């Protein structure tokens with residue numbers, strides 16, 4: 001188990017470095033991410049290089065038994081770069097420059113930025129690739145975190161090249177973007193601009209490509225640095241830090257280029273769904289490289305500085321949140337940062353070593369955590385632990401949230417609602433692409449799969465045909481990979497699978513449409529329309545109870561499906577709200593609205609029972625979270641009351657045999673409990689609830 005933090009010794013005089021190493025040892029730290037923002041210290045001017053201080057720090061760490069995750073230091077160009085090469089600065093959609101003075105002020109597609117960053121990485125790699133302390137490479141930092149869209153001339157040129165490679169001919173691009181609409185037909189690639197400020201909606205197909213392009217540009221920055229490291233003979237794992245479900249970067253496309261997946265996660269103490277949302281993030285991250293443990297590169301020991309209000313963590317929460325990462329596949333627990341800064345924007349951000357010193361609650365929590373992680377030792381790799389897969393797809397995210405749709409959908413929020421219904425039941429979930437639906441799950445959940453690629457549809461259809469249970473809808477199988485309707489209406493790929501014909505979207509709205517109906521919508525009217533749309537609901541009855549759904553009440557007609565629930569209000573009264581269809585050896589459910597919380601719970605309960613899905617541990621007390629990675633079951637009591645959980649196995653920290661695990665509030669237990677023993681119990685639990 002790796003334990004440590006970002007380490008920024010360049011912010012401190014040399015006298016502090018020895019104390020740092022001594023205290024790191026005291027806290028159980030065995031790895032640090034070094035020099036992430038040290039470019040200006042390493043290269044204070046274009047032709048001046050200073051590695052002496054870095055040599056000293058690395059040697060001190062090595063002598064102290066602390067391993068180094070060496071940063072390539074390219075995330076914040078020094079002032080001389082911006083002053084000498086203004087073409088490296090990014091530009092916003094209205095043509096205004098972003099200026100230096102913060103960080104990440106570089107245009108990802110700027111050839112000059114890439115050249116200068118490349119030279120820095122080459123020198124670092126040549127100097128340290130063989131250093132025995134360096135065990136990993138930390139490329140850049142949170143690519144795109146603050147600035148993910150650059151509309152500069154560098155971006156314009158790179159975009160034209162990217163489109164030329166993608167489409168080959170301008171005719172192919174015109175067809176893919178449907179440019180005969182609104183006189184947008186291009187005569188050549190050099191007529192295309194990034195989607196800079198325009199009077200009204202940009203072409204949605206072009207926006208989808210722009211999103212793909214901006215994700216690719218950030219990835220290219222990473223790949224360019226990776227190539228340089230490899231060329232210099234680096235043999236250590238190379239990766240960069242992800243940010244969970246981060247919309248601008250399609251991490252599923254990035255993942256194959258990462259030797260290990262690393263993630264940064266800062267659960268918001270004020271978020272009532274903090275535990276659910278963090279669990280989803282960790283499951284997403286684990287699922288990016290199935291079977292391979294990942295690393296948490298950044299979390300906060302206590303408060304952050306960047307939300308409007310920044311409360312600290314309640315006692316025990318640090319351990320509980322850490323355990324959630326381990327439970328869901330992490331083999332490394334790290335923080336931003338080792339020593340709290342005394343200057344700069346992040347001086348109010350917590351750290352492992354607070355500015356107030358070691359006589360602090362935080363230092364106590366940090367050393368205790370270090371000791372517990374050391375006691376854990378090696379843990380089993382994540383296994384094939386989930387029976388349920390939840391489809392979450394970046395291209396679909398981008399497309400479904402484009403404007404001018406029947407209703408506005410927050411794809412991540414909606415995905416989290418579905419995830420939460422399984423999380424509430426202690427059911428483990430993998431997060432997958434539609435294309436991965438076939439790989440051995442019992443239940444695939446694919447909400448709002450608006451943009452559906454053919455390969456994704458085939459995998460989903462095969463999955464059902466082979467005996468799996470699918471639930472999908474609403475607003476699913478509407479467009480192709482260019483965000484165009486397919487010929488033949490909607491549900492053109494999955495219609496047979498769900499046994500439905502799709503007639504209309506049935507967007508719901510509250511009492512005000514927000515617009516006068518004449519002229520352009522004012523900003524205020526748009527706001528009002530948004531609020532009204534969010535209030536719109538439709539009722540339906542399911543399993544003898546009445547429920548409501550929101551966003552849409554679609555008009556769908558059963559061509560083979562059984563109608564399980566029908567709308568009771570609105571335009572679609574009497575028409576199908578939830579359906580179930582046999583297809584091959586499996587079955588496909590369709591929901592024609594977004595079920596509200598109670599309705600979702602009822603639908604998920606029915607799906608769980610139809611598909612034979614079991615929770616990780618049966619009979620979990622309220623507030624207790626359980627997750628499995630191979631033979632390891634982790635139990636976390638997020639509740640306010642003590643709990644007792646029946647799991648038999650061996651306590652991974654103490655080696656003691658256990659059958660009943662007591663958990664204090666925020667208490668955590670790691671139990672080695674082989675899969676067979678657990679599923680036998682889970683079977684009987686599932687049987688009991690089904691009755």
Ligand code: GLA
Nearest residue numbers: 141142264298304336346349
């Ligand atoms: C991000 C960055 C860090 C730091 C933290 C603060 O994760 O990568 O450098 O700014 O946020 O929470």
